[in-house]
Amino acid sequence: VEVTRDEVELPPPAIDNRLTVHALWPEIDRISTEQLQAAFEGVGGQTGWQLFAEEGDMRMYRREVEVDGMVMDPLKAMHKVRGVSAREMCHYFFNPQYRYEWETTLETMNIVEAISSDTIVFHQTFKRIWPASQRDALFWSHVRAAPQQTYAVTNHSTTNAEYPSNTGACIRLFVTVCLACRTAWPSGEQPTRDNISTSIAYCSTVNPGGWAPAGVLRAVYKREYPKFLKRFTNYVVEQCRGKPLVM
Ligand code: 16C
Numbered sequence: 001v002e003v004t005r006d007e008v009e010l011p012p013p014a015i016d017n018r019l020t021v022h023a024l025w026p027e028i029d030r031i032s033t034e035q036l037q038a039a040f041e042g043v044g045g046q047t048g049w050q051l052f053a054e055e056g057d058m059r060m061y062r063r064e065v066e067v068d069g070m071v072m073d074p075l076k077a078m079h080k081v082r083g084v085s086a087r088e089m090c091h092y093f094f095n096p097q098y099r100y101e102w103e104t105t106l107e108t109m110n111i112v113e114a115i116s117s118d119t120i121v122f123h124q125t126f127k128r129i130w131p132a133s134q135r136d137a138l139f140w141s142h143v144r145a146a147p148q149q150t151y152a153v154t155n156h157s158t159t160n161a162e163y164p165s166n167t168g169a170c171i172r173l174f175v176t177v178c179l180a181c182r183t184a185w186p187s188g189e190q191p192t193r194d195n196i197s198t199s200i201a202y203c204s205t206v207n208p209g210g211w212a213p214a215g216v217l218r219a220v221y222k223r224e225y226p227k228f229l230k231r232f233t234n235y236v237v238e239q240c241r242g243k244p245l246v247m
Helices: 007-010 023-040 086-094 094-100 214-240
Strands: 052-053 058-062 075-082 106-116 117-127 136-145 148-159 172-186 197-207
Touching: 007 058, 023 136, 023 148, 023 214, 052 214, 058 197, 058 214, 075 214, 086 136, 086 148, 086 172, 086 197, 086 214, 094 214, 136 172, 197 214
Parallel strands: none
Antiparallel strands: 052 058, 058 075, 075 197, 106 117, 117 136, 136 148, 148 172, 172 197
């Protein structure tokens, strides 16, 4: 069997055993499992999610949460994309070599620790939101396969003595993000680019880590989250065009 370069780099279908011996493994496994489970839970009825953006198949919901006057609104977005698989989606979201091409909030990205083929620790700085101070984040990122043609990437803040927080110009923010994707196609058929569709659930909670004006912050995320999800999904569709489908 000939394996193309792209296939080699795609997220592995099983957990990399270099991860399971790492000190972060119990936390990574627990949070990734919780996030993936919550990602596909509904948003209707008494769940408290309020719709704030809608375009085509994309819907974005938030819950208003403030702690000591700081906005920490959880976000949940649902989308559906045709012609690309869950594995391909997660490949482009996880892999640092593509990040500057779709991530518009980014100023810098550094790999702090490459733990395994499915787990990397990143340090990122973000564009400044006036009039707040610039932010940075230090987080692990883990990609995994799950039953029912599902792949998910979970990002969650961590600490590292070599990357202390709040020492320079940046205030450290805290994130928990999950991009969960599930691919379906008509029963009785083989999956192809023409008949697959991938359901996406993107969940994000950002704790700004220090003072930032609530009104500005809500206005920024209402604009930036839809922009991110549209741009990222279009980017993956473009990247996959004309390439063999990888499930
Ligand atoms: O999930 C996304 N990206 C991943 C790979 O980078 C990763 C990143 C998570 C960080 C999310 C926090 C981003 C804070 C950006 C603040 C600066 C925005 C400036 C834009 C204006 C020019 O999981 C995709 C992330 C899409 C982020 C959309 C923006 C969300 C803003 C939330 C409020 C942040 C509070 C900042 C306090 C000043």
